[in-house]
Amino acid sequence: MIRASESLQVLNSxxxxxxxxxxxMVFFIRRPHREIASMARRAIESFVDLVSIGSFEYGFDxxxxxEELTLDTxxxxxxxxxxxxxxxxxxxxxxxxxRGGVAPEVSLTYLGKALGDPGFPGDAGVLDVWLTTNFFDxxxxxxxxxxxxxxxxxxxxxxxMNLALVGGRHAAKQAxxxxxxxxxxxxxxxxxxxxxxxxxxxxxxxxxxxxxVTQLGGANSIGESLGEGCTIEMLSGGGALVQLGSEPLLGDxxxxxxxxxxxxxxxxxxxxxxxxxxxxxxxxxxAQSLGDMExxxxxxxxxxxxx
Numbered sequence: 001m002i003r004a005s006e007s008l009q010v011l012n013s014x015x016x017x018x019x020x021x022x023x024x025m026v027f028f029i030r031r032p033h034r035e036i037a038s039m040a041r042r043a044i045e046s047f048v049d050l051v052s053i054g055s056f057e058y059g060f061d062x063x064x065x066x067e068e069l070t071l072d073t074x075x076x077x078x079x080x081x082x083x084x085x086x087x088x089x090x091x092x093x094x095x096x097x098x099r100g101g102v103a104p105e106v107s108l109t110y111l112g113k114a115l116g117d118p119g120f121p122g123d124a125g126v127l128d129v130w131l132t133t134n135f136f137d138x139x140x141x142x143x144x145x146x147x148x149x150x151x152x153x154x155x156x157x158x159x160x161m162n163l164a165l166v167g168g169r170h171a172a173k174q175a176x177x178x179x180x181x182x183x184x185x186x187x188x189x190x191x192x193x194x195x196x197x198x199x200x201x202x203x204x205x206x207x208x209x210x211x212x213v214t215q216l217g218g219a220n221s222i223g224e225s226l227g228e229g230c231t232i233e234m235l236s237g238g239g240a241l242v243q244l245g246s247e248p249l250l251g252d253x254x255x256x257x258x259x260x261x262x263x264x265x266x267x268x269x270x271x272x273x274x275x276x277x278x279x280x281x282x283x284x285x286x287a288q289s290l291g292d293m294e295x296x297x298x299x300x301x302x303x304x305x306x307x
Contacts, residue, residue, distance in 0.1 A: 007133045008165065008180070008250075009103075010172045019172045020103040023136040023248075024164035025147050026188050027207075028195055029125035030157040033092050033112025040112055040127065041082045043150045044094065047108055047129050048074070050139075050146055051098075055106045055131075059096045062086070069096055090114035103167030105132050111189070122196030127154065128188040130166055144205075151207035152237050157195075158212055160184075160203035163248045170285045174295070181302050182251030182259050190280040198276035202266045202303050204248040210238030216272050225268035227261040259303070266303035277301065 010019035056069040059077055067073055080086050091114055098106030113125045136143050151159045164184040165173045173185045191200045216222050219240055223232045233241040244261040251259045269275045277300040281291035
């Protein structure tokens with residue numbers, strides 16, 4: 001895999017990892033939680049099976065308090081949400097966290113939403129998961145199969161898989177993202193709040209639903225926009241999987257590493273008016289730790305600029 005010789009990470013003064021590189025998959029869902037609950041349960045359980053229940057340290061109860069995630073507490077939580085007392089709720093919020101402190105090695109967050117709120121007409125539900133790059137390297141076929149299968153099974157409007165920086169240090173992630181412009185630092189909650197039917201960015205693997213494929217002019221039009229080494233795979237149900245190169249790239253500006261495939265696809269999607277820049281600022285901070293809309297806007301449009 002063409003990345004840095006070692007995964008990116010930031011340590012604090014005690015030697016603890018506070019930002020780490022991970023392989024992240026995010027699925028956006030423009031259907032109400034109640035309609036896709038059984039599919040959401042299958043997607044969650046499939047990810048837990050993929051990485052193993054032992055990879056997780058804790059989850060959250062209904063009061064938002066952390067509790068150890070064992071096979072028993074995990075099973076109880078899933079039953080409560082999908083067949084028990086909370087199964088009739090219009091929304092769902094499930095969060096399982098792996099070991100690793102503020103930069104967990106694995107993570108799963110599912111936000112199932114009722115949708116239809118006139119104040120948030122473009123809102124979408126989200127399944128946001130990540131795992132270590134080492135795990136991906138050793139289990140690439142299984143991870144890719146999970147992404148491909150889950151994109152369709154969840155009736156995702158769009159989804160992506162990409163190298164990402166995870167952890168709690170905004171400033172550190174922003175600094176690394178300025179150098180490695182192929183890496184993802186977006187907040188899925190901000191992306192989903194006003195996504196509508198747009199594309200949430202340009203990534204290594206990009207799933208596009210049939211509706212989005214149509215808005216982009218069809219599979220042939222998309223295929224013509226792609227550079228050498230890129231592929232478009234049509235999936236059952238009319239969706240498409242766009243892969244920008246055989247391996248994920250960091251895009252190291254210091255080494256003048258350009259990502260022409262990402263740039264070409266970004267220009268194509270933007271020309272169709274579908275490249276999304278979220279209005280909600282949560283993951284870019286200025287020197288006073290306030291939301292930095294300008295920096296966030298610039299980062300989302302980075303593939304349209306000359307690198």
